[in-house]
Each structure stands twice: as C-alpha cells, then as structure tokens.
Amino acid sequence: MTHTPVTQAAxxxxxxxxxxxxxxxxxxxxLLVREVSGLEPGRALDxxxxxxxxxxxxxxxxxxxxxxxxxxxxxxxxAAHAADAGTADRVGWERHELGVTFPDGSFDLVNAQYLQSPVHMDQDAVLRQAAHAVAEGGTLLLVMHAGWPSWQERPPFEAEFPTLEGTLAALAxxxxxxxxxxLETVRRQNVSPEGVEGFREDNVWRLRRTGA
Structure with a gap:
C-alpha cells in the first residue's frame, strides 16, 4: 500500500x-464464517x-x-490459542514473508482476510500465488478493506485500496x-477506538477452482 522497502516488513x-x-x-x-460455513472441510491455508x-x-x-x-x-x-481451544493437532504454523516465500502444497481452501499492509508487499503477486495454491474443486476466499472507516477524517498514510473488478483482473x-x-462490497456498522459510530466497507471475493 506504500513504497516502504520490503525488508522493513518483518x-x-x-x-x-x-x-x-x-x-x-x-x-x-x-465474512469468513459467512462464506465458509457451508463448505466441506478439507485442507486449508490461512x-x-x-x-x-x-x-x-x-x-x-x-x-x-x-x-x-x-x-x-x-x-x-x-499456537497458544489453538492449544487452549483443543485444536493444536489440526493446525500447523509457518513463518513466511509473503512475496518472498510461500508455503508448499495445494489446499481445498485458501483464506486471506485483510491481507493489507502499511509496509510494502506485492499484493497482486501474493494473491496470484494464493490462487495457484488452490486445489481443483477448492475455494479462494479474499476479504479486504475497500476504504478507510467513515470516521477517518485524516488517513494515517497514503493507501490504494483494491476494487472488486481490479483485483479480479489482477488475478487473471x-x-x-x-x-x-x-463478488460483493459489504458495509459493516462499526465503532472507532474513540467510540465514534460509523461504518466500514469490505470487498469479498469467493472463487471456486472448477478445473485443473
């Protein structure tokens, strides 16, 4: 979202x-819960x-x-959350700086919620890698902010927010x-940390890989 060198991300x-x-x-x-609740469980990448x-x-x-x-x-x-929830045997954790390294394998669900950063990341390239990791018959779910919250009068940094059609085109x-x-923009009522009521809009892409 900015041009800060990628080496600063970690x-x-x-x-x-x-x-x-x-x-x-x-x-x-x-929006993850809404979009995924009806899917048959398999291998997921978060x-x-x-x-x-x-x-x-x-x-x-x-x-x-x-x-x-x-x-x-x-x-x-x-990992501590998973242990407390009794799911540690069903979750593995990997450290990656996306855009530099990416996990191996293919998955029935690839989930990316708000994969947006104030330090540089080649978002389009990462999302194309995410799509490549989806197995045949699997789902790619992306959710990203469509803009600043309604109460944000002065944005804290310069940002370019993704559009529904723009990201779809970039995925190619x-x-x-x-x-x-x-393929939807969802408006959610929200409250700022200072207690100001308002809303925020999120873009949602749920895509099914139907072929090889």
Whole structure:
C-alpha cells in the first residue's frame, strides 16, 4: 500500500505485535464464517493468520489448517490459542514473508482476510500465488478493506485500496478453470477506538477452482 522497502516488513509487524499483549479480538472474521460455513472441510491455508482466530475456527470445524504469518510473536500466540481451544493437532504454523516465500502444497481452501499492509508487499503477486495454491474443486476466499472507516477524517498514510473488478483482473484467472461465487462490497456498522459510530466497507471475493 506504500513504497516502504520490503525488508522493513518483518520488523514492522514483529514490533506491532510485541507492543501489545493482543491486537485482535480472538474471534473469527465474520465474512469468513459467512462464506465458509457451508463448505466441506478439507485442507486449508490461512494467509496472514495473525493471532490465529480464523485458523482455530476452521480447525474446530474439521479443517486441517496451515496458518502463515510474518511475525513469530503472532505465531506463538496463535499456537497458544489453538492449544487452549483443543485444536493444536489440526493446525500447523509457518513463518513466511509473503512475496518472498510461500508455503508448499495445494489446499481445498485458501483464506486471506485483510491481507493489507502499511509496509510494502506485492499484493497482486501474493494473491496470484494464493490462487495457484488452490486445489481443483477448492475455494479462494479474499476479504479486504475497500476504504478507510467513515470516521477517518485524516488517513494515517497514503493507501490504494483494491476494487472488486481490479483485483479480479489482477488475478487473471482463466474463466474455463474458475467460477465467481461471491463478488460483493459489504458495509459493516462499526465503532472507532474513540467510540465514534460509523461504518466500514469490505470487498469479498469467493472463487471456486472448477478445473485443473
């Protein structure tokens, strides 16, 4: 989202996690739950897993999950969450700086929730790798912020937010191999850390790989 050198990414995210006992709520993302609840469990890859809420939720519903993050601190917290939830035997954790390295294998579900960063990442390239990792018959689920929250009068940094059609075009998925199941902008009511009521819009892409 900015042009900060990629070598700063690990330092940035590790520092962010170390500066707080917890960043996220510990609950799975609502749009993941909405889009995945009806799928048959299989192998799942959770990119940018953070403190592990989505991976643990998937594992609790029968998925065998690989959770990936750039921060070792986040991965330690994720592993502790899985142990507390009784799902440690169904989740493996790998550290990757996406855009530099990527997990091996193919998966029935590749999930990327808010894979957006204030430090440089070649987002389109990473998302194409994510699509490549989807097995035949599997699902690629992407959820990303479509803009700043309504209460954000002065953005903290310059950012270019993805559009539904722009990201779909950047993925360059063959139409005879992929089908679009969800392509939607969702508005969620939300409250700022200061208690200001407002909303935030998220873009959702759910794509099914129908062929080899």
């Amino acid at each position: 330092e940035f995210w590790e520092g962010r996690y170390r500066d707080s006992d917890r960043i996220w709520s510990g609950r799975p993302n609502q 990119l940018g897993c953070g403190e592990g809420a989505d991976a643990v939720w998937l594992a609790s519903r029968g998925w065998q999950v690989t959770g990936v993050d750039i921060s070792q601190t986040a991965l330690r917290r994720a 998925l063959p139409e005879d191999v992929w089908s679009v199941e969800t």
